Amino acid sequence: MADSVRGMTIERLVILHGYFAEPSAHWFPWLSAQLEARGGSASVPALPDSAAPELDAWRAAALEAIGTPDERLAVVGHSLGAITALHALDAIEGDWRLGAYVAVAGFLDQPPGLDALAPFTATTPDVARTVARTGTLAVVQSDNDGLVPPELGQRLAAELGVELTVVPGAGHFLGDEGVTELPVVAELLGAA
Numbered sequence: 507m508a509d510s511v512r513g514m515t516i517e518r519l520v521i522l523h524g525y526f527a528e529p530s531a532h533w534f535p536w537l538s539a540q541l542e543a544r545g546g547s548a549s550v551p552a553l554p555d556s557a558a559p560e561l562d563a564w565r566a567a568a569l570e571a572i573g574t575p576d577e578r579l580a581v582v583g584h585s586l587g588a589i590t591a592l593h594a595l596d597a598i599e600g601d602w603r604l605g606a607y608v609a610v611a612g613f614l615d616q617p618p619g620l621d622a623l624a625p626f627t628a629t630t631p632d633v634a635r636t637v638a639r640t641g642t643l644a645v646v647q648s649d650n651d652g653l654v655p656p657e658l659g660q661r662l663a664a665e666l667g668v669e670l671t672v673v674p675g676a677g678h679f680l681g682d683e684g685v686t687e688l689p690v691v692a693e694l695l696g697a698a
Contacts, residue, residue: 516541516605516695517578519548520571524585524611525623526556532681533688537582540697559586561593561625568594577641580606580695584679585654588612588662589626595639596631606642607666608691611651611679613658614665620653633665643668644694648676 519541521534529550538548551571554563568590572581575598583591588609595604616627637643643666647659656672663670673690677683 515578516580516697517546519546519580519582519695519697520568521548521550522568522571522581522583522587522591523550523553523556524583524587525559525620527584527587528552528556532584532679533686533691534584536687537691537697540692541695544697546697553587553590558622559626561590564590564626565593565597569597572598574598575602575604575639577603577605579604580608580642582606582608582610582691582695583612584610585612586623586626589614589631592631592633592636593626595636602639604636604640606644606695607636607640608642608644608646608694609659609662609666610646610688610691611648611654611659612645612662613654614662615658617654617658637666642694644671644691646671646673646679646688646690646694648673648679650675651678653678 529552534550541548553567581591616624645659645663649672660670676685679685
């Protein structure tokens with residue numbers, strides 16, 4: 507059994523973690539379990555050297571995890587994982603469709619004070635291309651994120667042509683901030 511997102515069936519989920527994160531962190535295991543409980547599969551690849559990320563290495567790992575996108579696949583990126591997903595999707599040639607793309611605390615512009623992330627924001631992925639090929643698009647942001655200011659999430663939402671989904675008081679959606687479940691994303695994917 508799988509879940510339907512705006513008429514599409516999500517059977518596979520790829521979650522891309524962020525800077526200084528790992529697959530077992532935050533709400534990633536919980537979200538994976540939501541889809542798996544409904545008969546789908548989920549993966550959270552360990553992106554290389556999360557304390558010193560390199561765009562080429564992260565994009566390659568994301569591409570491997572995503573494979574060939576189709577309408578049964580949802581890609582969820584957290585923070586640096588959100589722009590990594592866009593860079594990876596931008597690198598996929600041919601005619602493809604994606605069921606859903608969800609950015610949690612995502613950005614296109616470098617967050618203040620995070621100079622190590624500059625290579626990820628130095629060039630902007632072709633967001634319009636991904637938008638045209640994706641069924642469901644969403645950007646989830648907290649109103650008190652201390653790492654990615656809300657205006658960066660708002661800009662990403664505008665580029666995707668969607669309304670920003672705001673979760674009050676969720677910070678940067680980190681486990682040590684108490685965010686170990688993220689029902690709003692499960693709902694967006696039809697896995698709630």
